Amino acid sequence: DHLLKKATENEYNTSKGISFLELKYQLLLSYLMNLTYISLQKSQGSSIQDDPAIDRLIEIRTVLEKMRPIDKKLKYQVDKVVRTAASGGTDSSDPLRYRANPENLISKLDDESESESEGEEKKSKIYHPPKLTAMHYEGDETEMDKDQKVLERAKKRALSTSMLRELREEFSEGPTEIRETTSTQRSRAERKLRERTHYEEENFMRFSVSKKDKNEMKRVAGLSSLNNLTHFDDISALTEGRAPQAGGSSKKRKHGGKGKKGKKGFKKKRIH
Amino acid sequence: MSEGAATIRTRKFMTNRLLCRKQMIVDVLHPGKATIPKTEVREKLAKMYKTTPDVIFCFGFRTKFGGGKTSGFGLIYDSLDFAKKFEPKYRLQRHGLVEIKKTGRKQRKERKNRQKKVRGTKKAKVGAGKKK
Numbered sequence: 001d002h003l004l005k006k007a008t009e010n011e012y013n014t015s016k017g018i019s020f021l022e023l024k025y026q027l028l029l030s031y032l033m034n035l036t037y038i039s040l041q042k043s044q045g046s047s048i049q050d051d052p053a054i055d056r057l058i059e060i061r062t063v064l065e066k067m068r069p070i071d072k073k074l075k076y077q078v079d080k081v082v083r084t085a086a087s088g089g090t091d092s093s094d095p096l097r098y099r100a101n102p103e104n105l106i107s108k109l110d111d112e113s114e115s116e117s118e119g120e121e122k123k124s125k126i127y128h129p130p131k132l133t134a135m136h137y138e139g140d141e142t143e144m145d146k147d148q149k150v151l152e153r154a155k156k157r158a159l160s161t162s163m164l165r166e167l168r169e170e171f172s173e174g175p176t177e178i179r180e181t182t183s184t185q186r187s188r189a190e191r192k193l194r195e196r197t198h199y200e201e202e203n204f205m206r207f208s209v210s211k212k213d214k215n216e217m218k219r220v221a222g223l224s225s226l227n228n229l230t231h232f233d234d235i236s237a238l239t240e241g242r243a244p245q246a247g248g249s250s251k252k253r254k255h256g257g258k259g260k261k262g263k264k265g266f267k268k269k270r271i272h
Numbered sequence: 273m274s275e276g277a278a279t280i281r282t283r284k285f286m287t288n289r290l291l292c293r294k295q296m297i298v299d300v301l302h303p304g305k306a307t308i309p310k311t312e313v314r315e316k317l318a319k320m321y322k323t324t325p326d327v328i329f330c331f332g333f334r335t336k337f338g339g340g341k342t343s344g345f346g347l348i349y350d351s352l353d354f355a356k357k358f359e360p361k362y363r364l365q366r367h368g369l370v371e372i373k374k375t376g377r378k379q380r381k382e383r384k385n386r387q388k389k390v391r392g393t394k395k396a397k398v399g400a401g402k403k404k
Binding site for chain 1: 284295297331332334337345
């Protein structure tokens with residue numbers, strides 16, 4: 001209210017209205033004053049309950065918050081002015097001085113019509129995908145590089161096989177962790193099952209299991225999982241220094257040529 | 273609650289005030305026996321929660337692999353009127369409170385094929401007469 005008194009006594013020149021920046025300046029100052037008053041009270045041990053300073057603080061804070069978006073919009077202008085004031089004069093080659101030239105934004109259609117008529121047909125036939133993101137260029141990679149990369153990946157994979165993990169545990173000096181075996185197929189199926197039951201219980205509904213999931217669960221729980229006990233991963237990347245050949249893995253083994261479909265759509269049965 | 277070596281336990285009990293009901297997950301333990309029919313589960317739940325069995329709706333019972341344990345869902349409504357309002361029709365039909373008319377799959381498909389031959393508002397008339 002001291003400020004109000006001064007303003008009403010026309011001490012400040014308010015003929016054109018208070019400028020935005022000046023208002024912000026005064027608000028920040030009064031906020032600081034109120035804050036120091038309150039911290040003084042607290043350090044002296046007197047209570048600050050129902051203190052008018054707190055109301056004033058809240059009021060100033062809300063006004064400052066409301067001013068923030070306007071401040072953001074003015075930021076560019078203010079920064080420019082401050083920079084020119086600091087540098088002491090406008091530099092003619094300052095790139096920020098230039099505005100956008102709207103004439104350059106109009107596509108020059110005359111150039112396009114001048115393109116060769118021969119090239120046009122070719123252009124329309126070949127499909128060029130739109131350039132949206134930067135893609136990794138693989139053209140300059142030689143055969144050697146590719147082979148090296150494959151070998152590196154195979155080595156990394158071989159390092160994390162169960163055989164090497166057991167070797168490492170044998171020679172390590174830390175305490176051994178005894179855990180039940182976590183085979184990857186089983187953990188995946190278990191995780192899916194757990195997620196599904198959790199969802200079902202949360203939402204009070206039952207799902208029907210898709211064929212893929214049913215087959216996976218059958219595969220995991222059935223006798224075929226016993227075959228994987230003696231199946232060890234290929235570590236030829238480390239022992240022989242070459243990437244393992246594809247074709248040994250039996251995960252995605254498709255039947256050699258699906259049965260030919262008869263007229264009615266079912267497989268014809270062979271009658272010997 | 274054990275009777276005839278079948279135990280019922282409820283889990284995740286929640287009172288749903290918006291739908292005027294209590295909902296829970298029902299676990300039935302029945303070692304050595306087949307899955308208990310829903311009507312019996314309803315009776316037992318009624319005894320547990322001291323209500324009549326006609327406001328209890330249970331569904332979704334799945335027996336775990338190996339047998340002996342079944343989990344399902346149970347809803348206990350505050351009154352039968354609320355139950356008729358909020359429950360889906362097929363579950364009310366299971367209790368005999370609502371009759372859903374079914375015209376038979378073959379009939380429906382034949383009617384659709386007859387309608388295909390006609391255009392516009394005549395489609396509504398076509399279904400009425402069953403052509404011999």
